[in-house]
Amino acid sequence: MEAIRQIEEVKRCSVQYILALNDTLNVISGKWKLPIIGSLLYGKKRFKELERNIDKISPRMLSKELKDLEINGMIKRTVFDTIPVTVEYELTESGKTFHKVLDVMVEWAVEHRERTLDTNE
Incomplete structure (x- = not known):
């Protein structure tokens, strides 16, 4: 109940609203974080699986973005004591609750693409 009250207060104040948007952008900023989160919405993945799922991401960038997402509490990294070491x-x-944001973004993108194609024909 407290969270709902706080959200309503933030929505009534433009300064607080912008601060909340900036908090979100700090977590998801960059070209690769949303594709990583989107890929993980479909279940646990190993590093190479993520690399294959996300076209044109370098291993170095994937590693950096995974670390950032872990620091920001969006993903969990699990190391298994195998030979060689397995990481999932x-x-x-x-992070799972973020699917609501991504679903709205995908819906907007599909509608926007449709409108844009209609006006360009």
Whole structure:
């Protein structure tokens, strides 16, 4: 209940609204974070699986972005004591709730693409 009250307060104040948007952008900024989160929405993945799923991402950039997402509490990294060592990445509970944002973005993109194609024909 407290979170709902806080959200309503933020929505009534443009300064607080912009601060909240900046908080979000700090977590997801960059070219690769949304594709990584989107890929992990479909389940746990190993590094190479993520690299294959996300076209044109370099291993170095993937590693950096995974670390950033882990620091920001969006993903969890699990290391298994195998030979060679196995590492899996998955969304945290907070990361899983982000699917609501991504779903709205995907819906907008499909509608926008359709409108843009209609006006260009």
